Amino acid sequence: MPASIRHGFRARAHPARSVPCPHEPCHARAHQACIVRVNGRVLKKLHPARIAAWARITACCPECQVQPGIPCHDDGRARTDVHPRRIQEAKETLA
Numbered sequence: 001m002p003a004s005i006r007h008g009f010r011a012r013a014h015p016a017r018s019v020p021c022p023h024e025p026c027h028a029r030a031h032q033a034c035i036v037r038v039n040g041r042v043l044k045k046l047h048p049a050r051i052a053a054w055a056r057i058t059a060c061c062p063e064c065q066v067q068p069g070i071p072c073h074d075d076g077r078a079r080t081d082v083h084p085r086r087i088q089e090a091k092e093t094l095a
C-alpha cells in the first residue's frame with residue numbers, strides 16, 4: 001500500500017477514543033471526539049478522565065498492582081483517576 005496511506009494509519013486517533021468519556025458533562029460516546037457541551041466545540045485532545053478510564057480497562061497498574069478493570073488505589077483508598085504509570089503501561093500494551 002502507498003506510504004501516504006500507511007502514514008495516515010499510524011497517525012490514527014488516540015486509542016482512548018474506543019471507550020466512552022466519563023467526564024461531566026462531556027459524555028462523548030465510544031469513537032466520538034470529546035466536546036465542550038456549552039458550545040459544542042470539538043476538542044482536539046481527550047478529557048484526562050477518559051484516558052484514565054481507558055487505561056483502567058486496558059492495563060494492569062505497575063504502581064498499585066491491580067488487574068485491568070480494577071481502579072487504582074493509594075493504600076487501599078480507591079482513586080478516581082489512575083496512576084500516570086498505568087497510562088504509560090496501556091500505551092505500551094497497544095504498541
Ligand SMILES: [Zn+2]
Binds near residue numbers: 022
Ligand atoms: Zn470527554
Ligand SMILES: [Zn+2]
Binds near residue numbers: 064066071082083
Ligand atoms: Zn495504580
